[in-house]
Amino acid sequence: MELFLQRLVDGLSEGSVYALIALGLVIIYRGTGHLNFSQGEMALFCAYAVYQFGEWGIPIGIAVILGMGVGFVLGATAEVVLVRPIAKKSPFAVFIVTIGLFQLLNWLDGSIWGGQQLPNTGVGSKQLQFPSLFPNKPEDFVTVFGADIKIQSLGVIVLELVISALLFLVFNHTRLGLAMRAVASNAESSKLVGIRTSTVLMASWGIAAAIGALGGVVFAGINTNVNLGLMFTVFIYASAAATLGGFDSPVGAVVGGLSIGVIQNMAAGYVEEWVGQEMKVGVALLVIVAVLLVKPSGLFGTAKVERV
Amino acid sequence: MSLLRVQGLTAGYGPVTVLHGIDLEVNEGEIVVMLGANGAGKTTTMRAISGTIARQGTIEFDGRNIQKVGPEVIVRGGMAQVPQGRGTFPELTVEDNLHAGAYVRRDGSGNVAADIQKWLGVFPRLAERRHQRAGSLSGGEQQMLAIARALMSRPKLLMCDEPSLGLAPLITQELFRILERLNQDDGLSVLLVEQNANLAMHIATRVYLLETGRIVATGTGAELSADDAIRKAYLGF
Numbered sequence: 001m002e003l004f005l006q007r008l009v010d011g012l013s014e015g016s017v018y019a020l021i022a023l024g025l026v027i028i029y030r031g032t033g034h035l036n037f038s039q040g041e042m043a044l045f046c047a048y049a050v051y052q053f054g055e056w057g058i059p060i061g062i063a064v065i066l067g068m069g070v071g072f073v074l075g076a077t078a079e080v081v082l083v084r085p086i087a088k089k090s091p092f093a094v095f096i097v098t099i100g101l102f103q104l105l106n107w108l109d110g111s112i113w114g115g116q117q118l119p120n121t122g123v124g125s126k127q128l129q130f131p132s133l134f135p136n137k138p139e140d141f142v143t144v145f146g147a148d149i150k151i152q153s154l155g156v157i158v159l160e161l162v163i164s165a166l167l168f169l170v171f172n173h174t175r176l177g178l179a180m181r182a183v184a185s186n187a188e189s190s191k192l193v194g195i196r197t198s199t200v201l202m203a204s205w206g207i208a209a210a211i212g213a214l215g216g217v218v219f220a221g222i223n224t225n226v227n228l229g230l231m232f233t234v235f236i237y238a239s240a241a242a243t244l245g246g247f248d249s250p251v252g253a254v255v256g257g258l259s260i261g262v263i264q265n266m267a268a269g270y271v272e273e274w275v276g277q278e279m280k281v282g283v284a285l286l287v288i289v290a291v292l293l294v295k296p297s298g299l300f301g302t303a304k305v306e307r308v
Numbered sequence: 309m310s311l312l313r314v315q316g317l318t319a320g321y322g323p324v325t326v327l328h329g330i331d332l333e334v335n336e337g338e339i340v341v342m343l344g345a346n347g348a349g350k351t352t353t354m355r356a357i358s359g360t361i362a363r364q365g366t367i368e369f370d371g372r373n374i375q376k377v378g379p380e381v382i383v384r385g386g387m388a389q390v391p392q393g394r395g396t397f398p399e400l401t402v403e404d405n406l407h408a409g410a411y412v413r414r415d416g417s418g419n420v421a422a423d424i425q426k427w428l429g430v431f432p433r434l435a436e437r438r439h440q441r442a443g444s445l446s447g448g449e450q451q452m453l454a455i456a457r458a459l460m461s462r463p464k465l466l467m468c469d470e471p472s473l474g475l476a477p478l479i480t481q482e483l484f485r486i487l488e489r490l491n492q493d494d495g496l497s498v499l500l501v502e503q504n505a506n507l508a509m510h511i512a513t514r515v516y517l518l519e520t521g522r523i524v525a526t527g528t529g530a531e532l533s534a535d536d537a538i539r540k541a542y543l544g545f
Contacts, residue, residue, distance in 0.1 A: 179411065181397075182400065182411075188391070188395065189391065191379040192380075192458075193411045194384055194411045194412035195408075302399065
């Protein structure tokens with residue numbers, strides 16, 4: 001029971017990071033139909049930025065908010081400067097551009113902070129001590145039903161839920177949210193009702209990157225370090241989470257992210273001799289394949305309905 | 309008096325020019341109908357006026373030149389368009405579609421809510437389905453939703469591109485009755501594109517006849533029906 005609880009909380013807190021990155025993927029996909037391959041690297045860049053703010057003596061709380069600001073500017077700029085001009089010519093090319101952006105950001109991180117080692121793998125890159133957003137000393141835990149639950153893990157989960165709730169409110173109860181949903185549904189009609197679609201898309205990329213930034217910061221905090229390879233596997237899991245939940249569903253991204261975190265940790269823990277730490281990725285992917293066979297649009301994704 | 313004045317309008321798609329200098333006018337309180345066969349350029353004219361595609365020529369709306377302005381700005385000046393093929397937001401509920409229609413309004417959520425009630429009263433079928441997603445409505449219901457959504461912006465001029473397309477005759481008649489009533493009661497000006505000439509002629513103050521990107525005849529419905537050549541060629545009776 002204690003082990004189960006610990007694994008559950010560990011899974012949920014890891015899953016929260018996947019969920020934050022997946023939320024960013026979903027917001028961009030809904031707006032423009034693009035998969036932003038650089039979502040994880042944008043988050044990593046912001047995590048490095050937060051590390052830098054910390055070095056300059058800025059308290060972690062403020063540094064994180066500044067980091068999200070960096071994320072917003074980074075995402076919005078990428079949309080205006082790179083994605084928009086290219087999307088007009090070829091939607092498919094946008095995918096390639098985001099891969100390029102992925103490489104560019106990682107290289108940039110490396111040349112500023114990481115010491116130019118193998119990009120994306122983190123091998124040989126400098127491990128920088130990262131400040132944690134939550135108390136993470138060995139004695140910072142609470143005992144629930146005999147299980148020692150880290151306060152940091154609980155903090156990450158709560159943070160993720162708060163962000164999701166805020167997003168839900170923005171989506172469903174604000175003018176910007178209505179505009180974002182309208183643009184996702186029908187871009188041309190959005191213009192006809194007066195929505196400035198270019199502003200909405202810019203804001204979508206900005207918001208996505210800002211939320212991703214938070215994911216990056218939290219994950220660096222859990223690992224207590226930041227290095228060049230930090231976000232690569234997270235991005236893979238987040239893509240898997242978005243696929244599992246349904247690529248057009250924010251709720252799906254959260255549920256998908258949390259599920260993958262939990263499945264991984266349970267599988268690695270309980271079927272250790274079969275799965276173990278190395279193979280836990282495979283288990284998560286198997287579950288996804290099984291779900292998609294039954295429900296191709298993901299758990300919460302909408303199959304397009306259109307009556308003609 | 310003249311709400312919309314178009315002069316020498318040319319537009320097209322890429323290298324293909326579809327409109328070769330259109331002149332037309334809609335005065336306040338008029339229902340102006342544009343008739344023409346498939347490919348005459350009716351939809352292109354509508355899209356050129358609303359700013360959805362690039363165009364040359366003079367387009368004056370409510371005293372301002374809007375030739376260089378995009379659709380998201382034009383709608384703020386009081387021109388609403390119902391595009392061909394309805395153009396609703398299929399993933400949004402009926403109510404959210406109407407909210408989106410009021411996007412440009414700044415007169416408070418109370419007034420918007422009151423307008424939603426008003427249009428749900430005019431289109432009772434929509435009221436029954438207010439929480440349903442627009443994509444699940446029937447063709448006629450979607451057309452009504454598209455019109456209601458356009459009206460939510462409180463336009464001076466409503467532009468409708470073939471609202472009768474794919475609708476049963478009874479529903480088309482109902483739709484035209486509603487348009488006529490809005491024109492008479494609220495003073496709404498309407499620019500209507502139609503292939504269904506007989507029905508449209510009945511409610512038209514004036515009619516333009518479009519052929520391969522040019523206006524070939526204009527007059528009141530009665531005048532055009534009286535011209536034998538035009539009647540045979542375009543009206544089919």
